Amino acid sequence: MKWEDHHTHVEIALPADFSFQECLRFLGRSDQELVYTINEGHLYKLLKIDTAFILCDITHKENVLHVQFSNEVPTFAVKQEVVSFISEWLDLDRDLTAFYHLASQDEILHKLVVRYQGLRMIRIPDLFEALTWAIIGQQVNLTFAYKLKKRLTEMYGEHRTFRDKRYWLFPDPASIAELTVDELRGLQLSRRKAEYIIYVAALIRDGQLTKAELGKRMYDSVKKSLVAIRGIGNWTADYVLMKCLGRSEAFPIADVGLHNAIKVQLGLHEKPALKQIEMMATKWEGWQAYATFYLWRSLYDEQV
Known part of the structure; x- marks a missing residue:
């Protein structure tokens, strides 16, 4: 991951398929969340690296993530850890070209990748x-x-x-x-x-x-x-x-939310059987996690 150190802030270069707004929409799905805060386009995240508490104010500016250090300026080594965490958290190092190509030809996913273009897997690094x-x-x-x-x-x-x-x-x-x-x-x-x-x-x-x-x-x-x-x-x-481990082939096939999302996307009267889902997922080989994540994302539209 390429990044630049500007003393009181760092700038992280972004991949081509990235939408900060789509990531914020997913992150903002519950007002009960405490381990990060969203306010007027700013994403705030407190990190503890060694003994240092680092408050990051993350915003999107052109083709970079701007990470302002709000409480104190960390050492260069700590900044490296911050960049590594954010890159993993927002899955910035993954090339989604193959996923978008696959999804564009898929009966279930093709509309979702257009609707949520640039959404990244929101991971849990810890x-x-x-x-x-x-x-x-x-x-x-x-x-x-x-x-x-x-x-x-x-x-x-x-x-x-x-x-x-x-x-x-x-x-x-x-x-x-x-x-x-x-x-x-x-x-x-x-x-x-x-x-x-x-x-x-x-x-x-x-x-x-x-x-x-x-x-x-x-x-x-x-x-x-x-x-x-x-x-x-x-x-x-x-x-x-x-x-957490970022395995794109991971597939929680028994997930109820996944079943409901497929039901809605295909206009079914009842949730599909596991065998049906297995058949659908043969087309998602290597990208089952991202397919699942985009389907989960679609559920929040249904709840609005």
Whole structure:
């Protein structure tokens, strides 16, 4: 990723197929979100790199992302980490040419890639946040999942205040690993989910589960390791492979939202069977994650 250092801000070069506005529309789908803030075209994200708290004010200017450091000017090394995080978060390093070509000829996707041209996969770079969010979202609606995430962040996440506004970090696994199940149940998490989250937090804290190690392995090996963990089934593993590890072939085929989106796009009277979806997805080979993501995006139009 090419970028330039301008002392109090950095500028990140953007790929050809990128729309900041489309990314903001997806990011802004819930007013319960705390780990980033959107205000009048500005995307604010608090990062903790080593011991430094860096508040990033991200805007789009011509062909670059302009990242202003609002609270303090970080070192060059920290700036590199910031650029790396944002590039991963907004999936800036991926060439979407092949996906757009494939999608333009697909019965389901061709309208979506025109409607949401430039939308990038909004990823979750932190492994603990990705796993926790996936566990929280199991078998509950998205609105309630966001409420649970907000409660967890406010109770156990760190924050910094800038110009009378609080900016939050998702809780650290080390802090969550020390909690009791009853403490998490106080947030209205089920007992099972509380157990799963604490267990995953301990695995990450103790170095038994790392993003770096997972990233070195073949897809099937990673998925097998993830589903072996208590509380992580196929859907959760596929979600984490897609949103955290950036595997474009990840396909959460059992996702209810995916089923509903396909139903709407094809004008069906009922949700398609898994076998039907498998057949449709043969045309999405290598890009199942992006196909899924664009279909998820279409659901928010239906809710407006």
